[in-house]
Amino acid sequence: MKRELYIVLLVFLVGNLVFSQSRDGNLLVVQDTVPTFNTDPLRPSKAAFYSAVLPGLGQVYNKDYWKVPIVIAAIGTSTYFYVHNNNQYHRYRDAYQRRLAGFNDDEFQGDNYLSEDILIAAQRQFQRNRDLSMLITIGFYILNVVEANVAAHLKQFNVSENLSLGTDWFRDDLNTTNHLGLSLKYRF
Numbered sequence: 001m002k003r004e005l006y007i008v009l010l011v012f013l014v015g016n017l018v019f020s021q022s023r024d025g026n027l028l029v030v031q032d033t034v035p036t037f038n039t040d041p042l043r044p045s046k047a048a049f050y051s052a053v054l055p056g057l058g059q060v061y062n063k064d065y066w067k068v069p070i071v072i073a074a075i076g077t078s079t080y081f082y083v084h085n086n087n088q089y090h091r092y093r094d095a096y097q098r099r100l101a102g103f104n105d106d107e108f109q110g111d112n113y114l115s116e117d118i119l120i121a122a123q124r125q126f127q128r129n130r131d132l133s134m135l136i137t138i139g140f141y142i143l144n145v146v147e148a149n150v151a152a153h154l155k156q157f158n159v160s161e162n163l164s165l166g167t168d169w170f171r172d173d174l175n176t177t178n179h180l181g182l183s184l185k186y187r188f
Contacts, residue, residue, distance in 0.1 A: 058148025
């Protein structure tokens, strides 16, 4: 069995070598089948740097303009919620501190009366939401930098028509069942 496998492998390799050569007079010239690309090895780090300086600038550098509104919306929304929760936290904290100091003129007196326990609970809730919003903002910022770096790396790869990945749906006539398959095709 091994012997037949080695013979098939040898025929396959020799066949590929024969087809990759051409005759130029009496001289046998081997053609280069792998195209060379002029790649800038600093491009991914440059895209990541630009994205770190100004979120979305790395996506502009990569010419992925459609990603810029997504980056700005993600970071902007989480920053908005951070500012909103921080303002609410300070509002309830200031009212609670004024009550502890003996003043009864905060905005939660009268018709909008809130007890001190409710003020403490509201402070904790808005502080927790503020901290979570900050973590989400930092996460989106890091994701922005990583995405710009990965997108720049992927732009350097050669995507040709010779390599394809597809799904196949076929029916087995023997037992009348449907099958889903995955095929990877490479043309030489």
